[in-house]
Amino acid sequence: MTFTKDDIIGALKTIFDPEIPVNIWDMGLIYGIDISDVAVVIKMTFTSPTCPMMEELLEQVRATVQSVAGDIPVRVDLVWDPPWDLSRMSDAARLELDLTNEGW
Helix, strand or coil: CCCCHHHHHHHHCCCECCCCCCECCCCCCEEEEEECCCCEEEEECCCCCCCCCHHHHHHHHHHHHHHHHCCCCEEEEECCCCCCCHHHCCHHHHHHCCCCCCCC
């Protein structure tokens, strides 16, 4: 294996929800990255189960991580528990979206 979790995180930081100017990693949409010799499994969520771009973003995550993982298969598992909330966002994402600690 010639890649690391940091390599995958770097790739995930290139993916943006078209409606939000923050990458999916800093949005806190990635809940887990499991790497083994047989697969890479990404656990992710969305801010809403009615996201119109869900299928496209799931495929973009899979393809982007696959480009890092090479011959190791990549699976993206969609999870809803725990539900996403603003506390999962990075400080950089909160600054980008002009969110403060007040009110959340």
